[in-house]
Amino acid sequence: MRAVVIAAHGGAENLEVREVARPVAVGDRVRVRVRAAALNRADLLQRRGLYPAPAGAPQDVPGLEFAGVVEQLGEEARAWREGDRVFGIAAGGAQGEYVVAAESALARVPENLSWEEAAAVPEAFITAHDALFTQGGLTVGERVGVHAVGSGVGLAGLQLARAAGAQTFGTARTQAKLERAREFGLDEGVVVADDPKAFADAVRGRTDGAGVNLILDLVGASYLAANLDALSYRGRLVFVGTLAGSVAQLDLRVVMSKRLRLAGTILRARSGEEKARAVRLFAAHVVPLLARGAVRAVVDSVFDLADVRAAHERMEANENFGKIVLRVTGGG
């Protein structure tokens, strides 16, 4: 089968599309013929050699999420049948014509989604749902801050927060991204160039000083102090990424006096059982929203598998708004 292969660690020029052995599903796994697969920042890190695939996953074929058709079942797989339209997550290997995944890592694709849209969903929406609800305990009527609102996770978080009855505050590096984010549920946008304090000031100014109850942070260290400042009493800060560094000063007095909670989460590092739980909650709580159009996949751009280098370059340049998708195989 054809798949993206990381031939050597470094720049995008090390990506190649090659013939590799087709994987076989055993046990409770299923093989999916991949129609489309989306890119993640983790793919860039893996390409540079900074984020190796976990044991048991394909080491040189990247790809953490996909949409496609169930094509072969392991002998213990019970949840799916050949021909089912599914999307889901894998620890790697999704950017090829076939991927093998645990049956519990899949959900059924709603009929109203194209393959490209479906591929743009799993990582962003599973991560955002888990961070906002399972980790962050979001409740109706709360105020939520989302950094990097133009990213896949940011747009998923915005939409889910709005669907759950929250007021949303978001940051991006350009006014243009904030404007586009409005149609996905952004209530209050703040351009944050190099001064994260602008976020805290804006939040305080627009909430009578009360702050936001929950922040979904993909940015990391450089925003930590501003995040603590922007949080309300009993606020929660959930880290899902560290784009701008990972080591920051933490003032425990603020954490204690405001009774804050900080939590970190990475989807890929979880056990199969925990991923299964996150996917089950996604299937139960997010897929119905997708099916009725209350939240939408945001596809920035679609590249053919052969153009994977250009796809990486677009993500690296931070030009995307929403997800970058690779079209892998054709068919109905």
Add this chain to the structure above:
Amino acid sequence: MRAVVIAAHGGAENLEVREVARPVAVGDRVRVRVRAAALNRADLLQRRGLYPAPAGAPQDVPGLEFAGVVEQLGEEARAWREGDRVFGIAAGGAQGEYVVAAESALARVPENLSWEEAAAVPEAFITAHDALFTQGGLTVGERVGVHAVGSGVGLAGLQLARAAGAQTFGTARTQAKLERAREFGLDEGVVVADDPKAFADAVRGRTDGAGVNLILDLVGASYLAANLDALSYRGRLVFVGTLAGSVAQLDLRVVMSKRLRLAGTILRARSGEEKARAVRLFAAHVVPLLARGAVRAVVDSVFDLADVRAAHERMEANENFGKIVLRVTGGG
């Protein structure tokens, strides 16, 4: 009535025992004739002018916890009758012959406790119960780390963790304090002088590298990195004090990859409603343990009210093991 008064901010020589007006309970408040009241580090900070009493509380009479007899009821108070033996918390003013407190801030003293023992209970046990269970979600079979195990909160935390079926790891600055902590449920002690890393190393060494599930931290900044290192996957770190500084480097990568949760809590800053909830849980879950001797008040020393300066000096010198108690009024 006689009460401890902070005559000026500074050293213990500014503490005086003076005649002050006896407070009157109105609304849902009750006046308690105080038999004994315990000291807290917050009293030292308040004396130095670093921790003013909240609005509505007596400004110059310290004292956050007490045991005594209900003596006068506000017109809306329903939970208590004159003559009830109670212990509880107040936002200040407990180190005098009478204190006024919300009726929801009191619990009934078990018969097996002396007044001095009862006064040594509320702050330490409410704080430790809230931190371990309400904030930290402690579950049977987990491993718990407690810093400053010789402190009031430390000894309460140790005992509650053991009573709930946890294995306990604790730190103190001397071997002597660790030895004494063994009879209160300490399984594994670590002397931590100026190197908090010793705690993380010991925890890893004694848990096959797995770490502790929950840490109750009264120390703060200087322990943060070691705490993150000592925590297990999905571990929880609850801050209840910052004896050794409040600003520290936080590595978000560790928080994310281990999926840690950090939470801060101060009892005094909470709303009345939230304090009421913490006291209700204390009455339901901790008082029965006290009544049957499964956990015990740890009284380091008892001073007469007139000797409050000496009591402060003992706490300031870090000599105490358990709580320092002031005997306020006599009687049966």
